[in-house]
Amino acid sequence: xxxxxYQIMCNSTQMAYIGQATQFKYKQGKPYNYGAFGRWNDHxxxxxxxxxxxxxxxxxxxxxxxxxEVLEEGLLENLDEREAYYITERNTIYPxxxxxxxxxxxxxxxxxxLHVFYQGKVRSAIISPIRKNGELKIAYVYLTMxxxxxxxxxxxxxxxxxxxxxxxxxxxxxxxxxxxxxxxTSYSTTLSEKYASKLQEFNGKEINSIRIxxxxxxxxxxxGTSDMKAKKEHKRICFGGKKITKENAYEIAKQFVAxxxxxxxxxxxxxxxxxxxxx
Numbered sequence: 001x002x003x004x005x006y007q008i009m010c011n012s013t014q015m016a017y018i019g020q021a022t023q024f025k026y027k028q029g030k031p032y033n034y035g036a037f038g039r040w041n042d043h044x045x046x047x048x049x050x051x052x053x054x055x056x057x058x059x060x061x062x063x064x065x066x067x068x069e070v071l072e073e074g075l076l077e078n079l080d081e082r083e084a085y086y087i088t089e090r091n092t093i094y095p096x097x098x099x100x101x102x103x104x105x106x107x108x109x110x111x112x113x114l115h116v117f118y119q120g121k122v123r124s125a126i127i128s129p130i131r132k133n134g135e136l137k138i139a140y141v142y143l144t145m146x147x148x149x150x151x152x153x154x155x156x157x158x159x160x161x162x163x164x165x166x167x168x169x170x171x172x173x174x175x176x177x178x179x180x181x182x183x184x185t186s187y188s189t190t191l192s193e194k195y196a197s198k199l200q201e202f203n204g205k206e207i208n209s210i211r212i213x214x215x216x217x218x219x220x221x222x223x224g225t226s227d228m229k230a231k232k233e234h235k236r237i238c239f240g241g242k243k244i245t246k247e248n249a250y251e252i253a254k255q256f257v258a259x260x261x262x263x264x265x266x267x268x269x270x271x272x273x274x275x276x277x278x279x
Contacts, residue, residue: 006036
């Protein structure tokens with residue numbers, strides 16, 4: 001599959017954002033053009049609910065004050081490296097630009113600038129070690145924001161970094177945020193591998209709704225895509241079991257949803273809503 005590297009430039013500030021997007025997405029099983037301008041529309045939509053530097057700039061200046069430009073086209077597997085190149089070459093890391101990391105998939109993360117963006121916005125964090133081929137390689141950090149939203153960051157995806165070095169980088173980042181954090185030991189540290197086949201089912205599909213709810217002693221996630229005509233067709237995935245508490249199953253379910261890389265405005269978390277009502 002092919003994709004693009006794009007630049008979003010704010011005419012008012014002359015600050016830029018670099019990103020990547022697939023050329024096509026699918027709706028009802030049929031491909032449609034997506035690319036830089038489809039991704040831009042998603043940025044505009046998410047600016048109503050998110051507080052990233054780009055979203056805040058869209059809120060402040062309005063969508064008409066931005067210019068979208070395709071910088072390069074290529075195969076998806078080559079875009080990570082090219083995106084990192086343009087972010088560095090054009091100096092778009094916050095506060096000089098609107099990127100919060102030097103790579104959208106966090107494979108070349110620089111925490112020296114990243115913590116500046118998150119300071120004062122994070123209530124707590126969970127470090128989740130991730131194994132690849134049976135060995136600890138990277139770490140996901142799940143941030144619970146002050147507004148009760150969740151964000152996931154990935155550390156340690158540079159090939160020459162040891163896991164201990166990655167863990168040290170994570171701890172330094174969180175200590176700069178001055179937020180409480182724990183390291184996950186009670187639930188799966190191999191989420192991506194364990195649920196890889198289930199995640200694969202949604203590759204290339206347009207997810208338009210997600211519902212997280214309680215199901216007896218389990219947590220159920222219902223996922224709807226644009227090619228599903230009725231709610232009864234939504235995919236149901238359950239988390240939990242005899243050896244996993246319901247609380248930990250809920251955390252695993254939220255990790256799984258985070259792996260889908262979708263915007264928060266299509267997620268309905270009935271468990272979080274009930275917690276807020278009783279608080």
